[in-house]
Amino acid sequence: xxxxxxxxxxxxxxxxxxxxxxxxxxxxxxxxxxxxxxxxxxxxxxxxxxxxxxxxxxxxxxxxxxxxxxxxxxxxxxxxxxxxxxxxxxxxxxxxxxxxxxxxxxxxxxxxxxxxxxxxxxxxxxxxxxxxxxx
Amino acid sequence: xxxxxxxxxxxxxxxxxxxxxxxxxxxxxxxxxxxxxxxxxxxxxxxxxxxxxxxxxxxxxxxxxxxxxxxxxxxxxx
Numbered sequence: 001x002x003x004x005x006x007x008x009x010x011x012x013x014x015x016x017x018x019x020x021x022x023x024x025x026x027x028x029x030x031x032x033x034x035x036x037x038x039x040x041x042x043x044x045x046x047x048x049x050x051x052x053x054x055x056x057x058x059x060x061x062x063x064x065x066x067x068x069x070x071x072x073x074x075x076x077x078x079x080x081x082x083x084x085x086x087x088x089x090x091x092x093x094x095x096x097x098x099x100x101x102x103x104x105x106x107x108x109x110x111x112x113x114x115x116x117x118x119x120x121x122x123x124x125x126x127x128x129x130x131x132x133x134x135x
Numbered sequence: 136x137x138x139x140x141x142x143x144x145x146x147x148x149x150x151x152x153x154x155x156x157x158x159x160x161x162x163x164x165x166x167x168x169x170x171x172x173x174x175x176x177x178x179x180x181x182x183x184x185x186x187x188x189x190x191x192x193x194x195x196x197x198x199x200x201x202x203x204x205x206x207x208x209x210x211x212x213x
Contacts, residue, residue: 002137006144013148013168022160029164036171039141040178040186047183053190054174061167061197065160088150093143106181114184118191125195129202133209 005039026065033058046108138179145172159207163200170196 012032016025037054040047149169156162170193177185 002141006137006141009141010144010148013144013152016152016161016164016168017155022158025161025164029167032168033171036145036175039175043138043178044181047178047186050178050183050186050190053187057190057194057197058167058171060194061201064197064201065163090147093147108183110187111184114187118187121191121195122198125198129198132199132202133205 001042002039005035005042009035009039023066026062029065030059030062033062044106046106049108138175142172142175142179145169145175159204163204166200167193167197 009032012028012035016028016032019025019028034055037051037058040054041051146169149165149167149172152165152168153162154165156165174186174189174193177189
């Protein structure tokens with residue numbers, strides 16, 4: 001059931017790699033976020049709240065990236081070399097040998113303490129971001 | 136099995152985007168794709184609290200990365 005979404009995610013990642021425009025890549029990232037959110041919803045329909053959450057997260061993230069990319073349109077040809085990071089991702093391949101997910105009990109309740117902690121984390125990161133970008 | 140294939144596609148795809156990046160925006164996009172793998176992992180565990188924590192952490196680090204790249208762009212490093 002998840003195979004079509006896996007193929008869509010693979011195609012979107014290939015689009016991000018192939019396309020030369022940063023803004024188009026950021027928009028493809030939004031579609032990839034919606035794909036992952038749909039996969040979460042397909043995996044367990046009790047998590048339909050998470051669909052809205054993840055979709056909103058990635059729409060906001062990609063819009064911010066579009067704004068930043070549009071603000072810095074002076075492209076130069078200096079490449080950022082990060083090929084060792086790609087080789088490190090091959091360390092994830094042995095995960096395929098792990099046994100599959102068994103029938104599990106779905107817990108669709110959120111710990112109320114988590115809301116307070118998330119609010120503090122978000123407030124802190126917003127304060128750091130504002131200090132970082134306005135000094 | 137398909138769940139793990141999806142996880143590995145997101146992880147390896149994100150790192151591949153980082154590997155062929157020619158600007159810092161692409162590095163951030165690759166990191167976001169890898170963070171989607173970090174959201175997909177808690178979804179497999181079947182616990183909405185873990186999923187919410189992963190999504191909130193994703194928001195926080197996105198805010199910090201975008202602020203950093205904005206600062207770098209203002210100083211002419213992007």
